[in-house]
Amino acid sequence: MLRRILSVVGVAAALTLGASGAANALDGYTPPPPSSATLAGTSVISDCERDAPWINYHIVLTDPDGQVTNHEAVLVLSAEGQSVEVPLGTIVGGELSGRVLWPGASVDGSGNPTGWPGWAFENGRWVETSGNYAWTRGEISALIRVNPDLEVPLAYPPATAPCADPTSVSVGTAAILPTTGSALPVVALCAGVLLVGVGGAAIAHRRRRTAR
Numbered sequence: 001m002l003r004r005i006l007s008v009v010g011v012a013a014a015l016t017l018g019a020s021g022a023a024n025a026l027d028g029y030t031p032p033p034p035s036s037a038t039l040a041g042t043s044v045i046s047d048c049e050r051d052a053p054w055i056n057y058h059i060v061l062t063d064p065d066g067q068v069t070n071h072e073a074v075l076v077l078s079a080e081g082q083s084v085e086v087p088l089g090t091i092v093g094g095e096l097s098g099r100v101l102w103p104g105a106s107v108d109g110s111g112n113p114t115g116w117p118g119w120a121f122e123n124g125r126w127v128e129t130s131g132n133y134a135w136t137r138g139e140i141s142a143l144i145r146v147n148p149d150l151e152v153p154l155a156y157p158p159a160t161a162p163c164a165d166p167t168s169v170s171v172g173t174a175a176i177l178p179t180t181g182s183a184l185p186v187v188a189l190c191a192g193v194l195l196v197g198v199g200g201a202a203i204a205h206r207r208r209r210t211a212r
Helices: 002-027 184-211
Strands: 043-049 052-060 072-079 082-090 095-101 113-115 119-122 125-128 141-145 149-152
Touching: 052 072, 052 082, 082 095
Parallel strands: none
Antiparallel strands: 043 052, 052 095, 072 082, 072 141, 119 125, 141 149
């Protein structure tokens, strides 16, 4: 009888000690920290297409633990105390690609350029100006902001002549053509058509006189 009682007491003590050890183990357990979200693999590139400056972007958001609550991407350009925010869109499925015009640039419905940063069309001609985001053509800092954020290298596109100097471009609307002699080819063409018409009329007149 005594042996049975001692056996029961021993089992109870072992169970108590085991439970206490398990509790201590749980008390000392620290879960691993969540993995940080990143924008690794994101790229932003500028280029000049059809004489207009564009910004092409491909954003990659890696968020294994679902920490990011805002998926709106914004490109922030800044320099010399000035900044401009360019909305890029909503990241879906971890990626977002597209292109936007450089700040201060514009195109018409056919994609022909009608404006450039740092230039204004005044009194029938293109003139340089300190406005219209002219500062973005210099040394700038660029940041993709999603939370997390990512600094990216970016500069105004390598200059084809038109992107650097719109005075060499015939923009989409005739009312704002730059005054750089671009109207001369049109005048020459009209004069050529007129001369051909006059010449043809003279030849026809001679033939009629000969036929008589």
